[in-house]
Each structure stands twice: as structure tokens, then as C-alpha cells.
Amino acid sequence: MIKLLFSFILGSSLACASTNSxxxxxxxxxxxxxxLNPPHKKLLSIENKINILVxxxxxxxxxxxxxxxxxxxxxxxxxxxxxxxxxxxxxxxxTSNKPLNKFHHIIAPFVVYKNYETGVSTATRYKYMxxxxxxxxxxxxxxxxxxxxxxxxxxxKGLELPLLVINVHGINFVRLKTFKKHMEQIFAEIKKHNxxxxxxGDFNTHTRGRTKYFLAEAKxxxxxxxxxxxxxxxxxxxxxxxxxxxxxxxxxxxDIISSxxxxxxAQLSFKSGL
Numbered sequence: 001m002i003k004l005l006f007s008f009i010l011g012s013s014l015a016c017a018s019t020n021s022x023x024x025x026x027x028x029x030x031x032x033x034x035x036l037n038p039p040h041k042k043l044l045s046i047e048n049k050i051n052i053l054v055x056x057x058x059x060x061x062x063x064x065x066x067x068x069x070x071x072x073x074x075x076x077x078x079x080x081x082x083x084x085x086x087x088x089x090x091x092x093x094x095t096s097n098k099p100l101n102k103f104h105h106i107i108a109p110f111v112v113y114k115n116y117e118t119g120v121s122t123a124t125r126y127k128y129m130x131x132x133x134x135x136x137x138x139x140x141x142x143x144x145x146x147x148x149x150x151x152x153x154x155x156x157k158g159l160e161l162p163l164l165v166i167n168v169h170g171i172n173f174v175r176l177k178t179f180k181k182h183m184e185q186i187f188a189e190i191k192k193h194n195x196x197x198x199x200x201g202d203f204n205t206h207t208r209g210r211t212k213y214f215l216a217e218a219k220x221x222x223x224x225x226x227x228x229x230x231x232x233x234x235x236x237x238x239x240x241x242x243x244x245x246x247x248x249x250x251x252x253x254x255d256i257i258s259s260x261x262x263x264x265x266a267q268l269s270f271k272s273g274l
Contacts, residue, residue: 030132030133030134030135031108031109031110031119031132031133031134031135031148032108032109032133033106033107033108033131033132033133033150034086034106034107034108034109034117035104035105035106035107036091036094036095036104036105036107037094037095037101037102037103037104037105038104039104039127039128040104040124040125040126040127041127042125042126042127043126043127043155043156043157044126044127044154044155044156044157044163045156045157045158046156046157046158046159046270046274047158048077048269048270049248049267049268049269050077050078050198050245050267050268050269051075051076051077051078051265051266051267052076052077052078052079052080052198052200052240052265052266052267052268053072053073053076053078053079053080053263053264053265054080054200054201054238054239054240054263054264054266055069055072055079055080055081055082055238055259055261055263055264056081056082056083056169056201056202056237056238056259056260056261057069057081057082057083057084057085057259057261058083058258058259058260058261059083059084059085059113059118060085060087060089060090061085062257062258062259062260063258064258065258065259066089066090066093068256068258068263069093069100070093070097070098070099070100072253072256072263072265073099073100073103073123074099076099076125076265077124077125077126078122078123078124078125078126078165078198079103079121079122079123079124080120080121080122080123080165080167080200080201081120081121081122081123081167082120082167082168082169082201082202082261083118083119083169083202084107084118084119084120084121085113085116085117085118086107086109086116086117086118087116090116094123100123102125103123103124103125104123104124104125105121105122105123106121106122106123106124106131106150106152107119107120107121108120108121108122108133108148108149108150108167109148110135110136110145110146110147110148110169111145111146119133119148119169120133120148120149120150120167120168120169120201121150121167122150122152122165122167124152124154126154127154127155128152128153128154128155129153129154129155129162130152130153131150131151131152131153132150132151133148133149133150133151134148134149134151134185134189135147135148136148136149136171136181136182136185137181137182137185138171138174138178138181138182140171140172140173140174141173141174142173146171147169147170147171147182148169149166149167149168149169149185149186149201150166150167151164151165151166151189152164152165152166152167153165156196156270159195159196159270159274160195161193161194161195161196161274162195163195163196163197163198163244164190164193164195164196164197164198165197165198165200166186166189166190166197166198166199166200166201167200167201168186168199168200168201168202168203169201169202169204170182170183170201170202170203170204170205171204172204176207176209176210176213179204179210179213180213183213183214183217186199187217187218187220187221190221190223191221195244195274196242196243196244196245196270196274197221197223197241197242197243197244198240198241198242198245198268199218199223199240199241199242199243200239200240200241200264201238201239202237202238202261203237203238203239204237205236205237205239206235206237211236218241221243222243223241223242223243224241224242224243225239225240225241226239226240226241226242226247226250226266226268227250228250228251228252228264229249229250229251230251230252231252232252232254233252233262237261238261238262238264239264240264240266242268244270244271244274245268245269245270245271246268246269246271247266247267247268248266248267248268248269249265249266249267250264250265250266251264251265251266252264253265
């Protein structure tokens with residue numbers, strides 16, 4: 001629970017924490033947020049190349065997960081994790097070990113698993129304007145858990161409108177109709193924003209129907225799928241999509257096997273004429 005987390009990270013490492021997880025599940029319900037390490041003051045610029053990592057870390061359950069994470073985080077500007085699991089060891093990794101302690105981490109938990117929160121997290125080296133999370137309007141069956149999606153806005157020097165970064169862990173083990181309800185919540189937020197977007201995470205698009213629906217909806221908002229250079233995945237669950245940015249490269253890290261998902265690395269640049 002968040003109280004357990006407080007007992008370990010009292011002090012400057014925890015910039016702020018919201019504990020509104022018990023509020024009524026309205027539509028759309030706002031989720032809690034946990035912050036680790038001080039926020040940055042450096043503004044993102046239209047001239048910057050954004051080096052991004054997207055990875056479902058499988059709760060750091062497998063050997064070498066932490067060391068691989070540190071390796072993958074080198075020279076990154078933005079890190080989007082799914083199934084980040086906030087044990088004492090994970091929090092120490094985020095707050096004490098380089099290069100992770102150089103990032104401001106924004107965690108949006110969706111469930112407490114064995115006394116610790118787990119959810120999506122967005123780590124950044126740039127100053128952001130605003131951030132919030134939304135709890136999915138639908139449950140996964142049996143365990144009755146919801147998923148969270150985080151939304152973070154970055155002011156971009158040289159652009160009138162901010163960059164919106166959306167970190168998604170899609171609902172799973174449900175029918176297509178239920179999956180659509182979760183995606184509709186996300187696209188409803190996208191509809192409010194006319195600026196550039198990075199939409200990334202584990203979408204759980206493990207069927208043709210899910211994939212076709214999701215990519216068609218994204219296309220309605222001019223959001224393009226950024227294809228990895230070599231993609232031999234049997235199930236393509238994890239994606240990076242963008243609007244107003246182009247990919248200099250997108251790579252799957254086949255050499256990293258400390259999760260049940262492959263990590264995705266990419267370098268993005270803002271398109272001209274925004």
C-alpha cells in the first residue's frame with residue numbers, strides 16, 4: 001500500500017503522493033499518482049531528439065531485470081513502463097542508482113499486489129506542465145482489476161501547443177466490446193488535444209480484431225504506428241505511435257530477456273511545420 005511506500009521513501013525522494021484510490025469510480029475516474037525524485041526544470045525544445053524506452057517490465061520478476069533496466073535507461077529522455085512494481089527494492093533502484101535517480105518518475109498504480117502498488121510509470125528528464133491518470137471504465141474478469149493510463153503534458157520551446165505523452169496498459173482477458181470501452185476512454189482524452197502526441201505502452205492487442213480496431217481509431221486522429229526495424233514478435237502487444245513526430249529509429253531489444261515483453265527503444269524528432 002502507499003502507506004508502506006511512505007515508510008521507505010520519506011524525504012526528498014518522494015516529491016508528492018496522492019492517495020485518492022478510494023474515491024468513487026466516476027466516469028472517467030481519476031487515479032492516484034506517486035512521484036519519485038525531484039522534477040526537472042529543463043524545457044523540451046522543438047530541436048530536441050527524444051530518446052524513448054517503452055517496456056512492460058513484468059513486475060521485475062525475472063533475473064537481471066533491474067540491471068537491464070539501468071542499462072536500457074542510459075541516454076534516454078523518456079521512459080514508459082508498464083507493470084512497474086513498487087517494492088522497496090524497486091523504489092531504491094529509482095531513487096538511488098544511476099541513471100534512474102536522474103529521472104523524475106510519475107507512477108500511476110492500478111492495483112496493490114502483495115502489499116505493493118503496481119501500474120504504469122512515466123520517467124522524464126524534462127519539465128512537464130501537468131500530469132494525471134485515469135482508471136479504466138472496465139474491469140478484467142476474475143480478479144476484478146482495472147488498468148490505469150497516464151497523461152503527461154510537456155511545454156515545447158518553439159511550439160504553441162504542448163506535447164502529450166500517453167502511457168497505456170490496455171485491458172486484457174475481455175471481449176473486444178470491453179476492450180473498445182477502455183480504448184474509447186483514451187481516445188476521448190486525445191480528442192481534447194490538437195498538439196503533438198506520443199501514444200505508447202502495452203496495448204494487449206493480441207487479436208486481429210483488437211489490432212485492427214485500435215490502429216483504425218488512432219488513424220482518425222492522425223496518430224501513426226512507428227514500426228520497428230525488425231519485428232519478429234508472434235504477438236505484437238507493445239507499440240509506439242505518434243502524431244507530429246517522426247521516428248529516426250525504432251528497435252526491439254531482442255538481447256534483453258528479463259521480461260516476458262521485449263523492450264522498445266526509439267528516437268523521435270518533431271516534424272517541421274507544426
